[in-house]
Amino acid sequence: MKELMCKYDPQVHFNHKKPMTTTDQKYLIEFYGKVPVSELCLSLGRTYKAITEMACSLRKQGKIKGKGDL
Helix, strand or coil, rough: CCCCCCCCCCCEEEEEEEECHHHHHHHHHHHCCCEEHHHHHHCCCCCCHHHHHHHHHHHCCCCCCCCCCC
């Protein structure tokens, strides 16, 4: 099933353009891949692109396992 990306809304994306906190990163590490990105967007108050870019960065650091990783 394809994820829906919603448009930017200041009421929903309340952390837009703010730096990602370590708490946000820990939450993303714990739930990325288990919870749909659209739900992570609502939980963290960030856009779809911000969530996926941070997940990519954390994957490169080895903190999140990728699709091919065991």
